[in-house]
Amino acid sequence: MHGPVVPSPDAHVAHRPPDDPHIRLTGGLWQTWQHVNRATSVPLALGWLEKSGALANFRIAAGEEEGAHRGPVYADSDVHKMLETAAWELQYGPDDTLTAFLSDTASLLERAQQDDGYLDSHYQVAEPGRRYTRLVDSHEHYCAGHLFQAAVAACRTTGGERLLGVARRLADHLCAEFLADAGPGLDGHPEVETALVELFRATGEERYLTLAARMVERRGHGLVGRHKHGARHRLDHLPVREAPAVTGHVVRALYLEAGAVDLAAETGDTALLEASAARWEDMAATRTSLTGGLGSRHVGEVFGERYELPPDLSYNETCASAASIQWSWRLLLATGEGRYADLVERTLYNAFAAARSVDGRTYYKGNPLQRRPDHAEAVGDPRCRDEWFWSACCPPSVTRLVASLPHYASTTAGDTVFLHQYAPMELSCAHAGGTVGLRIDTDYPWDGVVTVTVDRTPPGEWALGLRVPPWSTRTWLTEPGGARREVVPDAQGRVLVRRSWRAGEQVVLELDMTPRLTVPHPRIDAVRGSAAVERGPLVYCFEQADQPAGTEVDELALPAGAELRVRDHADLPGLGRTVTIEADGLAVTGAHEAGLPYRALGAVDERRPAVVTAVPYFQWDNRGDGAMRVWVPLVSS
16 A cells, blocks of 8 residues: 655655555445545546536647636646545556546646646636746646646556656646746745655655755745735745744645655754644644644634634634645654644544545535534535535545545554554555564444454564554553553553564554543633533534434533443444444523523523433534534533
């Protein structure tokens, strides 16, 4: 299983993806997501590339059709993301449709590409002669970056060189245009930086790394151009080495950070890496939703201020969740620190997973933590699922990440094979002078027992590293031939088992899946005095469909000492496999005074008992359109 991030042999990284990896999912939630991806989401997306005009734009650019450019200026990126998706998907088995799409589209891009390597259907069709004249909004480099990533994926998985040839001609064109001292400015949407580094890793062409460095270093010097949202929105307010915190447009910022970390890894630039890591730390501590979602404001799709985390108005864009995982993963490779895998897990199982419906047909762009019963009255509310969007960045962001998901499960460092994410799978890789073969059996995230069987081992000692998430307050480990014992993870949140292994030996990790109430930092005004329910890696929500008749979700409250009861479901209608949590809660209402939604201090609430039920947040809105909330008020018993 090849993946999207493969540091060069000389890269300055603490961890690496496994060498010569072979990974096969054998069950569980990840496998379900991938089956849905291949059977439903990908075919629908390929159909939408035709219906939206995204593929026709290239045929017009190639002179094979007549017509006007359709869609946003960045419509090309939808095609490129689906090319990347198809490449990763073909690792799991042959598919004539995906093979034809990859081959036919590569050929189409060849025919549309101009003689000097330039390729962007909007500027070739709608605004010929205006290339690079409005970089603040043009997305020309952004689209190029997604093409580079698709080409790298195709090269690594199918060995196809055709798409890589298109990508290299465009990259060579960018080098000719933007490595010159007096070259044009910078694209208002970062993304090409991380893609150029990966193209360098795949080809060995040093100019691509040089161009990535130039683009990262030129940020913060006013070279993007003026924009109505200002320089902060376009990440041009401060040099990357000096900016103290993430700001502005979330997806732009996260893609830029991924590029900065990739660049630091390849050049050994510790100052650049430390600057990015400091911004990640601030983001995680002050700007991250409980679900891992990012972006407090829909207007401008921006981070917002520190601790500005409203449950109902936060945008938490799906693309931002995918980009957050990509940044955190690169930081994990660069530093080896376990906290990055913790945020990957939180984001993956909650904000990211909630974006797509269980059947794989529809998506959210925004992922709020609360929806009121009368949400339909909100004019223009983007937080509803649909098959595709005019600005369709999110659906193919989901398909390409799901298609490459096993890449984020494990790494190696020294003589240790680390497991960062747990799913039923078979994994083998070159290690310690031989081959390590592992079989992971688990019902994660529904159950915390993870059994790792060593099916194949080289001679001599090597270590197995198992991540212990911070939510597991008590953790047990059983080693081969040993008794079950409670363990305390190391400073990186891991336990290591080092030995000379024999085929068939097992290690059993048991994580504490006791459900818990989580309260917000006192500076998060929007949910002060509230609590949320979590179990294992999953954030839960209260959806209207599960509450007693006559009880509105907006009325719910929980006693601080409420007992949380776990209910296991093999197949809950509309959701499939799930675990719900039940508690003895309250429905709290009160009278209005003077016709206003306010009352005098000391007014008495009306309370009635209500048995309330919570479902995993990622499974909400699959049983009809209704109210939902993650945070509920805490009340004294």
